[in-house]
Amino acid sequence: MQATRIERLTSSLVRDILAVATRPGMISFAGGLPAEEGLFRPQDAGIDLNAFPDNLWQYGMSEGEPALREWVAQRASGMGLECSPEQVLILSGSQQGIDLVAKLLVDESTDILVESPAYLAALQVFRLFGARMHDIRQDEEGAMPSALAAAPQARFAYFTPTFQNPTGRCATPERRAELAGLCDRRGLTVFEDDPYRDLSFDAPPPAPLVSHLAKSRWIYQGSFSKTLSPGLRLGYLVAHPDLITPLVRLKQAADLHTNRLSQFIVLLALQQGLVERHVASNLPLYRERRDAMHAVLQEKLAGEASWVKPSGGLFFWLQLQRKIDGMALLQEALERGLAFMPGDPFFAGQPEYPALRLNFSHSTPEEIRRGVAILAELLGR
Amino acid sequence: MQATRIERLTSSLVRDILAVATRPGMISFAGGLPAEEGLFRPQDAGIDLNAFPDNLWQYGMSEGEPALREWVAQRASGMGLECSPEQVLILSGSQQGIDLVAKLLVDESTDILVESPAYLAALQVFRLFGARMHDIRQDEEGAMPSALAAAPQARFAYFTPTFQNPTGRCATPERRAELAGLCDRRGLTVFEDDPYRDLSFDAPPPAPLVSHLAKSRWIYQGSFSKTLSPGLRLGYLVAHPDLITPLVRLKQAADLHTNRLSQFIVLLALQQGLVERHVASNLPLYRERRDAMHAVLQEKLAGEASWVKPSGGLFFWLQLQRKIDGMALLQEALERGLAFMPGDPFFAGQPEYPALRLNFSHSTPEEIRRGVAILAELLGR
CATH class of the missing domain: 3.40.640.10 (Type I PLP-dependent aspartate aminotransferase-like (Major domain))
Known part of the structure; x- marks a missing residue:
């Protein structure tokens, strides 16, 4: 017998996606990970641990x-x-x-x-x-x-x-x-x-x-x-x-x-x-990736989705024009080497509209271009 | 409005005792702290952080x-x-x-x-x-x-x-x-x-x-x-x-x-x-303090309390012969520069018997002798 609350422990969907998303060679828009290049490493910053x-x-x-x-x-x-x-x-x-x-x-x-x-x-x-x-x-x-x-x-x-x-x-x-x-x-x-x-x-x-x-x-x-x-x-x-x-x-x-x-x-x-110095030095990197994703989304997905260009944070949120099966789309994308988060789990109740969450901080502009191209192909079919 | 469980968040008694117990000059048998001399400091052990x-x-x-x-x-x-x-x-x-x-x-x-x-x-x-x-x-x-x-x-x-x-x-x-x-x-x-x-x-x-x-x-x-x-x-x-x-x-x-x-x-x-080496080097220190507390308890409190000499861990548990007001005793002890834990909060329900918990790991043998002497005086009155 377990506590009643354990029945409400939602499935390991996200854990599963993230596990797959970290495979070598995968382009991952799935997590909320800071850029590897942007991590603060105290030793490199002159802190003697x-x-x-x-x-x-x-x-x-x-x-x-x-x-x-x-x-x-x-x-x-x-x-x-x-x-x-x-x-x-x-x-x-x-x-x-x-x-x-x-x-x-x-x-x-x-x-x-x-x-x-x-x-x-x-x-x-x-x-x-x-x-x-x-x-x-x-x-x-x-x-x-x-x-x-x-x-x-x-x-x-x-x-x-x-x-x-x-x-x-x-x-x-x-x-x-x-x-x-x-x-x-x-x-x-x-x-x-x-x-x-x-x-x-x-x-x-x-x-x-x-x-x-x-x-x-x-x-x-x-x-x-x-x-x-x-x-x-x-x-x-x-x-x-x-x-x-x-x-x-x-x-x-x-x-x-x-x-x-x-x-x-x-x-x-x-x-x-x-801290201030580290954040300031990271902003150009994040801004470049945000801009890269915005540009390639405009080029490839303007007809399929709408979004607000984020002025901060780590994510684009795509509202899709057509209903999709987010999990099936993800499955196809994973086979092509791309991971993202389907939108449904971010709604507490019934999803309001079909959506995807794309992280831009953890991929290079080149990966962002390739990843969005894969996504556009899948959504365009 | 708070959750019902917050009514069951027990009082800050222990936090209060520990706060007082760390005052400079206080002999503390109250916490469950390892000996300061026995802490593992990675740098000293040759680990380059x-x-x-x-x-x-x-x-x-x-x-x-x-x-x-x-x-x-x-x-x-x-x-x-x-x-x-x-x-x-x-x-x-x-x-x-x-x-x-x-x-x-x-x-x-x-x-x-x-x-x-x-x-x-x-x-x-x-x-x-x-x-x-x-x-x-x-x-x-x-x-x-x-x-x-x-x-x-x-x-x-x-x-x-x-x-x-x-x-x-x-x-x-x-x-x-x-x-x-x-x-x-x-x-x-x-x-x-x-x-x-x-x-x-x-x-x-x-x-x-x-x-x-x-x-x-x-x-x-x-x-x-x-x-x-x-x-x-x-x-x-x-x-x-x-x-x-x-x-x-x-x-x-x-x-x-x-x-x-x-x-x-x-x-x-x-x-x-x-780790093994560190633990092995600590054991003589802990054993000495355990033995010191056992000896001075035998000398000073044999008539007032009974205990099992612990073969490990950090604590002596004194079962007292007479009923006491643990909190009042603690208050008197704190005024004399000694902290310990009254036994009552360790019982989920009604306390079975009057008791005190004494930590021996965080005090020197000399402090242990002085602390138990204070306790014996207070209990003997």
């Missing part, structure tokens, strides 16, 4: 290293999200924040609101904990206020307003303020997931949605996986004063505390200004 | 690094627990294994069996998920077969048969076989927590309890926190073939995968034979 302080090997604090919490609080405050270091919790990657927030807020049959579509692995966690998810439709600027206003009563709303996974969309300041105002009026707690903020190719992104809240409680989280390296498994959250204490206790129950080596590496990188 | 392979900074596998999974499978098989690397999951410390097993097996009001007393932070997690915990009484050899036989129907039993936290007790091979036989007959899944196995001062400990099972499903977990360093946050579990797939998916949902730096460090240490 052998200089780890002695006390780092003992148990640490569940909340995280104090200096890192201070940096996060300063960054958040600098973005208009006034907070103190006591409101910060260092995470073993921001996926962990989703687990902790689900533990904090989701009972069996708890109503929650999610963008349609939304980050797949967040939907999986909310579903695992038994949430009843209600879709908020999106337009080109992200979640639509009219959809939020019409949504049923719910315990919280999950938003990724900045270069969303999977759509790549970024809400304007006005849209954020409008959504925040609605959440305030409804007394709706807001969980904002913000891992892509620094991967901004055209202009600095607007302040977080939660910085516009006047009354509602909130959790905001960020990550070092996209700006530095995913292997570090390091993220953070900042929470409303009412919520931080139970979140820290949940963190302690989950894994006692976050790896101290990673915390130390990131702290050194921050103190030495290496 | 700057030689991390380049691919380590990208996302890794949820299951863990293949070579490390192989080592765990070999170790387990060498202890009589036949298994393949596919049954191994690398954890962000073994506290995470408790969270994953609770997700796998515990619904609201699920009946489970726990030793009385048992590891505090495991009880907290099981309670958080809504388990109805039933005590299995212990004698000097650990959980009593008669108590197990008389326990109500349950979904699983949680055992720490080797140098248990808090009692330090170690079950004989016969006791393990008898308990396993009972679990087989009852169809009871077994979760064995084994972080202290290598801290064995007198003789090698018996094979794991789960290696005696013939039919029941099982999860077995171990840790590198006590043998190497807690700051690494690295543990592992091995599970019955029926259980490993959902556990890997739960791991992915919890934090995607374990920190790859720590996995790399431990793998190198294993390959170079540094």
Whole structure:
């Protein structure tokens, strides 16, 4: 006998796709992987890993290293999200924040609101904990206020307003303020997931949605996986004063505390200004790949699909003109050496429209051209 | 509104004690910390951290690094627990294994069996998920077969048969076989927590309890926190073939995968034979501290308390002759510069008897003598 929630552990579809996608020779638009060339390697950046302080090997604090919490609080405050270091919790990657927030807020049959579509692995966690998810439709600027206003009563709303996974969309300041105002009026707690903020190719992104809240409680989280390296498994959250204490206790129950080596590496990188420099040096690479994918999509798929050219993040989201069987298409593509993500799993409920998610960060412009050509052939048939 | 489980998030008593216990000048018997002198510092052991392979900074596998999974499978098989690397999951410390097993097996009001007393932070997690915990009484050899036989129907039993936290007790091979036989007959899944196995001062400990099972499903977990360093946050579990797939998916949902730096460090240490050497060099230190605490307890507290001299692990468990208010005693002790853990929170239900848990690994023999003297004075009054 297992727990009831295990029946809701969704199939290993994504795991299977990613396993195939990493085969040598495969062009993969499937994952959400940073460019290999863009990974932060501390040694190459002049950080001497052998200089780890002695006390780092003992148990640490569940909340995280104090200096890192201070940096996060300063960054958040600098973005208009006034907070103190006591409101910060260092995470073993921001996926962990989703687990902790689900533990904090989701009972069996708890109503929650999610963008349609939304980050797949967040939907999986909310579903695992038994949430009843209600879709908020999106337009080109992200979640639509009219959809939020019409949504049923719910315990919280999950938003990724900045270069969303999977759509790549970024809400304007006005849209954020409008959504925040609605959440305030409804007394709706807001969980904002913000891992892509620094991967901004055209202009600095607007302040977080939660910085516009006047009354509602909130959790905001960020990550070092996209700006530095995913292997570090390091993220953070900042929470409303009412919520931080139970979140820290949940963190302690989950894994006692976050790896101290990673915390130390990131702290050194921050103190030495290496993070900003690293991100800045990566942007041309990402921009080039984004532009390459946009160009070849325009050339090959303008009749078959529509998309918003993302101004940040890692993904193109193709809305297809015709209904397709995404899994059958993927199967054909894999045989031709191309992997991508079918759109259906990104919808909490019934898919709104046929779609594909294409990652552009992990392939060279040449691979991008070849991959999109394969896709166009398959879709054109 | 928060999830119902948050009402069951037990108070921050332990966090508060540990916060006070780390104050400079405090003699702390409170935590479960390895000796500072005994921490594994890779640089000092000749591991060049700057030689991390380049691919380590990208996302890794949820299951863990293949070579490390192989080592765990070999170790387990060498202890009589036949298994393949596919049954191994690398954890962000073994506290995470408790969270994953609770997700796998515990619904609201699920009946489970726990030793009385048992590891505090495991009880907290099981309670958080809504388990109805039933005590299995212990004698000097650990959980009593008669108590197990008389326990109500349950979904699983949680055992720490080797140098248990808090009692330090170690079950004989016969006791393990008898308990396993009972679990087989009852169809009871077994979760064995084994972080202290290598801290064995007198003789090698018996094979794991789960290696005696013939039919029941099982999860077995171990840790590198006590043998190497807690700051690494690295543990592992091995599970019955029926259980490993959902556990890997739960791991992915919890934090995607374990920190790859720590996995790399431990793998190198294993390959170079540094782990065995490190543990062997630590044992005299731990034995000396164990012996020092035993001697001064005999001298100062023979009339007030009884205990089993632990042949491994990190703790003495004092059963007190007289009823005490553990929290009031702790308060007085803290004022005198001594911290310890009151026994009550280690009992899932009503405490069976008054008790204290004393850690001996983190204090010098001199501190141990001073600390026990303070305790004796307070108890003697």
